Amino acid sequence: MFYQISYWFFKLKLSQPSENAINYWIDTNAVNKLEYALIHGNYKTRQLAAEALEFVGQPSSIPVLLVAIDDKIQNVSIAALNTLERLGTKDELIKSIIRKRFNWVKNLRDKEERQKSAKVKKHNIYRWERTSKKSFEMVKERLKRPIR
Template sequence: MKLSQPSEKVISYWVGTNSVNKLEYALTHGNYKTRQLAAEALEFVGRPSSIPVLLIAIDDKIKNVSIAALNTLEHLQDSDELIKSIVRKRFDWLKRLREKEEKQKNKRAKKHNIYRWERASKKSFEMVKERLKRPIR
């Protein structure tokens, strides 16, 4: 069974009508773009009952979905210490990920000086060729 994916307009309509159940379903079963939009929309209309779905979404394979769910969790967190610690650890993970990407970008931009060393055999071969060109005495 193929499900149709809701568009941005549909998701914004769900936000306007406070259809939290539909947004949670889209976050669970949608494609990556739908999951990201649903996670961002739950930030505005989400309830504490949305937290379990968001906790599952922060382990998503797509980084943007995970980040959107993390931002929504940060916004929805109550005084629950477990969620605060999870959000803190995930933000540390995100910070390390961004630092790693920045480091790789800087590494690619860096030019390396590569020196070509002459091989001894090539040098001796060139020397023998030069000697053969000289007349014999």
């Protein structure tokens, strides 16, 4: 009863469902509530709902999961990809989409790692090569020359 009330509060946009509510929806096989949470929840609720749909295992939720792949939060899209992969669909189109998306996520992670390593290398400036020191040395040399 309590989780039904929390679902209505969620539908009225007054609150977000808790992890316990989502676990209850898994136990009762409430696929429609999980799909609604995947579409309309905040990022944490969407991620929990995508992971929960993996345990319910209904092929009717595949279109909602395909939409969730394009989520702007990377954890939600990865959870949707994992759920689609574990549902084990026979459709070749879905398998190719999953494969391409996993490659996309791998490329994103590799790019982030390269950027982090480049930041470390970027700041290796030797103190004796700073421009302010070079200009100071140049002024000192000019002052040593005789005036014409």
